[in-house]
Amino acid sequence: MTQLNAKIPQGSLQEKWTNYKANQKLVNPANKRKFEIIVVGTGLAGASAASALGELGFNVKVFCIQDSPRRAHSISAQGGINAAKNYPNDGDSIWRLFYDTIKGGDFRSREANVYRLAEVSNNIIDQCVAQGVPFARDYAGYLDNRSFGGAQVSRTFYARGQTGQQLLLGAYGALSKEIKRGSVKMYTRHEMLDLVIVDGIARGIITRDTITGKIERFAAHAVIIATGGYGNVYFLSTNALNCNASAIWNCYKKGAFFANPAFVQIHPTCIPVHGDYQSKLTLMSESLRNDGRIWVPKKKEDVEAIRSKKLRAVDIPENDRDYFLERRYPAFGNLVPRDVASRAAKERCDAGYGIGPTGLAVYLDFSESIRRLGRDVIESRYGNLFQMYEKIVDENPYENPMMIFPAVHYTMGGLWVDYELQSTVPGLFVAGEANFSDHGANRLGASALMQGLADGYFILPYTLQNYLADQIGVQKFETDLPEFELAEKETIEKLQRLLAIQGKYSVATLHKKLGKIMWENVGMARDEARLKQAIEAIRSLKQEFWKEVYVPGSLTGVNDELLKANRLADYLELAELIAHDALLRNESCGCHFRVEYQSEDGEALRNDEEYKYVSCWEYQGEGVEPQLHKEPLEYEFVELKSRNYKV
């Protein structure tokens, strides 16, 4: 049995990363040229890792599924990126960013990792500014900040409502520079379908060219997975349509442990679902909660009148509005963390106060800020978001409050990694949302961009060298090894099986069914009975899938349906693991709310005695229950407390 060793360095929290770097092994420039590294994914984590490793002199091969590395879904991140610069002089520090992140994650993440993240956060901002990322500035020319959920300071750097786009284009620029220099070779429209392991070590991948359909083998001394999260298991999410879990799932099936799969973030401010033809949900940035106030009517008759369009939101007098976040959490108000805000919105809707045609929406209202600051200021801060809202909903949010509802957004769970970001498979590293490392049971807003770039620019370039130093002298691998041949054969067989079914349902039909099971039973409120029911339902859907899915076309050429079917086959397995993990965690923490474990006023009730661990799942084979390993979480430097955003 694999023993979990997080490899946390010695020393005080402040000394750990410094100590690690002082004592780690390095690879000299002449030897760096002899190493080949594969990076899968070109979002913030993948693009930054590939460019930084290319700069160091390694030979890097990068893969992405879109037509260009610039399209990765990091591009959609809106609100901002956190750093502990304390430019506004409002009391921020590395310690406070670290503490807010640990607390925001409801004490289910590793102290050492999170502290390092806070430590390198400032380097990220410096790097991005040097790259020409046009962050917002004040009139004196200095960088501007705004606040995000779960913090009482303004530490979020932003570029209008397109921060992810600008950071990704910065990383894409750095990547392009290395491609030009020849240190990085880019493979677009390539989807990774399997991991290749030789003598217990990750040595390559199998891909499919999504244009020609060609299955290819690639070998390397180390493989970095940066393929993002698995929110699309729920069908409707804020993820891009091509985001998928197949790369991480195949790594799991090859021996990498999967950590905390049940930790799925449901973001409070998304545009509500409006029809069954809908293909995705659109996020309205958390930054809107800086100036927007969330409310529902206090009176049921007002709710009815609004739903039947006899009243408009603006007709409801101030006293008849329930600003429920401000009421329940006076200290943080509308800026409570995402999990808390989502649950509070759900509570009001469940109690019958939801607005909109479905009753599954609450208001996000800017009227007070517009009165206070003027429409121009609001427009300059959030103009593109307001425009996006108006296009989708066909209502002017400057005049009527926005309608919002929670939606699946981000996955804190992912492949288990140690302090070096190495998985349980030697040579397999995991970065960004694809790993589980830093956000515990709930991620704070503006921290995903921070983590992706921290992993890629400032952590992997160090830890990967420590690993590769022991590989000096290992010759470049050939892809005609039997391990590559077998992995390729299995990949082709799986695709052929999918094509051969010729059933009666499209992939989307079955994916929607899976999404419904997951959203209703493994969503914002979970309980034992519903989770057990969900597991049964997923299993029978999986059988139906393998009997009744219809995939047109062939292995060669463009075949989107085949791609989608392959991804759904993996989601169906992952979905069961998510539900299974949720069932076994008999506590509520962060996003994971088990109805059985709540305080009298409906807050999440953690059980530190029994569940202060990372659940790490080891694949045991088709149809066999995976084995649970526990990585205990030690809190040496912070005191475990129940999260309180009230005072």
Next chain:
Amino acid sequence: MNFTLKIWRQENSKAKGRFKTYKIENISPDCSFLEMLDILNEKLIHDKIELPVDPVAFDHDCREGICGMCSLYINGHPHGPEQGTTVCQVHMRKFQDGDTIVIEPWRAKAFPIIKDLMVDRSAFDKIIQEGGYISASTGGVPDANSILVSKEYADMAMDAAACIGCGACVAACKNASAMLFVAAKVSQFALLPQGHPEAKRRVQAMVSKMDELGFGSCTNTYACEAECPKNISVEHIARMNREFLKSKLTHAEKKRIGGFG
């Protein structure tokens, strides 16, 4: 709502393409354009109207107007009739019930068709690789606030940086020119102090790559600005032209041999 769709179908880059007509019914006005195509593809798959079943291939990803992947030429307009919008953000309420809608891929020599409505835009990546970045290696950079940028210039740089690289400017231009795309990147860095050290090399390398890849020249019709989903202004083209001229007049990079080694 009901529509008649005339869609360009083309087996692969070498095959000859043609329009095919499809009827589609009961579409909600709140449905997005791409969701309407999803519904059509579901119909093709489920009802097996034509054999072999071959759903319409089109590029798309984020479906919130930022990734730049979607690229449809609708009724003679890149991204459809609505201004300042990518096709994924166009909703069917913008059309009239009973409309005939013509859907084509981007058409430009530098963007060869892959299948149906998908085109190959890797030429854009190649232009960026020539210098569409600031060569700051990781680490070793100064504190972020040691580089001051006036708000005015930062805002103008952001206006240029908002380009999503979709290629609508090329598709809109009768010469298939990529000037707006290239200018947006050149202009972003020309407006920022960080971009100045490499400014001359950047503009020359990017422009010459653009020419080499078969994009046409700019004849100032401003169709690119009119069709840009992010409203990138042709002012950036003017700025790039100035940068280009300036670099030609003053830039003479000498090859120096040897060093301190």
